[in-house]
Each structure stands twice: as C-alpha cells, then as structure tokens.
Amino acid sequence: MQRFKLAARNEKSKNTVVAIPASGQTLYIGEGYCTVIAGPCAVESRDSFVKTALLLKEMGAHILRGGLFKPRTSPYSFKGLGREGLAIMAEARELTGLPLVSEIMDVRDLDYMYEQVDILQVGSRNMQNFTLLEELGRLEKPVLLKRGLSATIEEWLLAAEYILSNGNPRVILCERGIRTFEILTRNTVDIGAVPLLKQLSHLPIIVDPSHATGKWKMVIPVAKAAIAAGADGVMVEVHPDPDQALSDGKQSLTPQNFRILYEQIKKIADLDGKILV
Numbered sequence: 648m649q650r651f652k653l654a655a656r657n658e659k660s661k662n663t664v665v666a667i668p669a670s671g672q673t674l675y676i677g678e679g680y681c682t683v684i685a686g687p688c689a690v691e692s693r694d695s696f697v698k699t700a701l702l703l704k705e706m707g708a709h710i711l712r713g714g715l716f717k718p719r720t721s722p723y724s725f726k727g728l729g730r731e732g733l734a735i736m737a738e739a740r741e742l743t744g745l746p747l748v749s750e751i752m753d754v755r756d757l758d759y760m761y762e763q764v765d766i767l768q769v770g771s772r773n774m775q776n777f778t779l780l781e782e783l784g785r786l787e788k789p790v791l792l793k794r795g796l797s798a799t800i801e802e803w804l805l806a807a808e809y810i811l812s813n814g815n816p817r818v819i820l821c822e823r824g825i826r827t828f829e830i831l832t833r834n835t836v837d838i839g840a841v842p843l844l845k846q847l848s849h850l851p852i853i854v855d856p857s858h859a860t861g862k863w864k865m866v867i868p869v870a871k872a873a874i875a876a877g878a879d880g881v882m883v884e885v886h887p888d889p890d891q892a893l894s895d896g897k898q899s900l901t902p903q904n905f906r907i908l909y910e911q912i913k914k915i916a917d918l919d920g921k922i923l924v
C-alpha cells in the first residue's frame with residue numbers, strides 16, 4: 648500500500664485531465680494532450696511581457712507563464728514586480744486569450760491572484776509548505792506543483808496529497824530537476840521520474856527543461872526527451888533578449904528558438920498520437 652492515497656494510480660482507473668478555462672475554449676492538461684507553457688522567468692515590464700506573449704501566441708504556445716514573486720537565493724536579486732505585475736499579465740491574457748500560470752509564494756497573495764491567474768504554481772522551494780498546499784486544496788483552481796529541490800518522488804506525491812485531500816483534484820506535477828553532486832548543470836533532470844509517475848499516479852506530469860538544466864542549449868533536447876518519455880507537456884522560459892533578462896537569462900530561449908522547440912516536440916507528440924494544436 649502506497650503512503651499517497653488519492654494520487655495513487657490504483658485509486659482511479661482513468662488518468663486525471665485538468666481543465667483550464669481559457670477565453671473561448673477550455674484547454675486540457677493530461678491524457679492525450681501535449682501542453683506547451685512558455686514565457687519569461689519574471690514579468691519585467693509591460694512592453695516586454697506583452698510583446699513576448701503575442702509572439703508566443705502566434706507560435707502556438709497554449710499557456711503563458713510569468714513570475715511575479717521570484718524566490719531568489721539572494722535577497723538582493725530582482726524579486727519580481729509583485730502585485731503590480733499582475734495587471735500586465737492580465738492585459739496579456741486579454742490580448743492573446745492565453746491562460747496564465749504564476750507562482751504563489753504566500754497565502755496572503757491568494758485573494759487577488761485567484762481572480763487573475765488561471766493556474767497557481769507552487770515553486771520548488773515551497774513544495775513542502777504544507778499550510779500553502781492545504782489552502783490551495785480548498786480552491787477550485789488548477790495547481791502546478793513543482794518538485795522540491797531535493798524531494799523524492801514519494802515526498803512529491805505526498806505534497807500533492809495535501810492538495811488532493813483538501814478537496815482540489817486539479818493537480819499538475821512538474822519535474823524541474825533535482826539537486827545532485829553534478830554541478831555543470833543547474834539541476835539534474837530526472838527523466839525517469841516521468842514514466843515512473845505514470846505507473847504510480849494518475850496525475851498529469853509536465854517537465855520544465857529550463858530550470859532542470861539551467862542552460863538554454865539543453866532546453867530543446869531535454870524537452871524532446873520529456874515528451875518522448877511520456878510527459879503531458881513542457882514549461883519553458885522564453886525572453887525576447889535573454890542577455891538582458893533580470894533572472895534566468897542563461898536558460899531562456901529566444902522566441903526564434905522557441906519556434907524550433909515547438910516544431911520539434913510536435914513531431915514527437917504526433918508519434919504518440921497526442922494533441923498539440
């Protein structure tokens with residue numbers, strides 16, 4: 648008997664598909680769909696975010712990401728625009744019709760983020776912030792739960808259990824690499840976690856090759872590997888001018904490289920009969 652109960656595959660015969668209400672049509676994450684989430688690490692300015700959002704929409708991205716509250720290692724690094732950036736994200740959603748995902752770090756931000764953000768992201772550093780998870784479990788809002796920096800797969804599924812057991816079944820897992828002895832990459836991407844999670848759980852799983860590698864040149868190959876391994880999608884960082892990015896420029900794709908990523912993973916999704924529209 649697994650310690651995770653509601654997340655376990657034997658609890659449900661079908662895989663969970665999380666519905667994301669988007670303007671005009673509903674998007675789905677999970678079984679049979681290949682979802683591409685893209686956007687800058689952080690929302691930096693209105694012009695750059697809106698410009699990036701319009702390009703991403705045109706190139707086929709399904710969901711727009713952007714950090715408002717950045718969990719930076721150093722308190723002196725750029726920590727995001729906070730609440731002020733939310734209006735910029737909302738405008739981009741209005742202009743593109745793309746649903747939004749953004750990280751919530753503090754339950755005190757929940758009220759206003761709930762209104763505007765379509766998927767609430769729990770970042771790696773908060774995977775075991777149990778009070779936050781319980782609060783998100785009481786909502787009717789999809790939650791993107793990233794794997795903790797050094798979390799085992801069981802710890803990760805038990806974190807998901809905190810959301811599920813409070814009544815919210817809309818959990819999407821996100822593998823973003825784990826800390827190992829290897830230092831040439833930012834993290835070590837655990838591709839094996841994807842097929843293992845498909846055996847252990849019915850929850851959708853996406854892969855973030857940007858944080859998993861820390862190097863933009865590795866993002867396309869790792870994204871392809873993720874889809875080939877059975878992931879339900881990828882989340883990648885894209886910046887119009889990565890050298891000037893206020894955070895994570897080294898792992899950010901240019902819009903041109905995002906186009907290549909999209910075309911390449913579409914081929915792999917097609918082989919598996921997955922829908923990537």
Ligand code: PEP
Pocket residue numbers: 688714718750769770771772793823858
């Ligand atoms: C992010 O996706 O913005 C992020 C901070 O990633 P992680 O929590 O995986 O480090």
Ligand code: MN
Pocket residue numbers: 688689858884894895
């Ligand atoms: Mn980032």
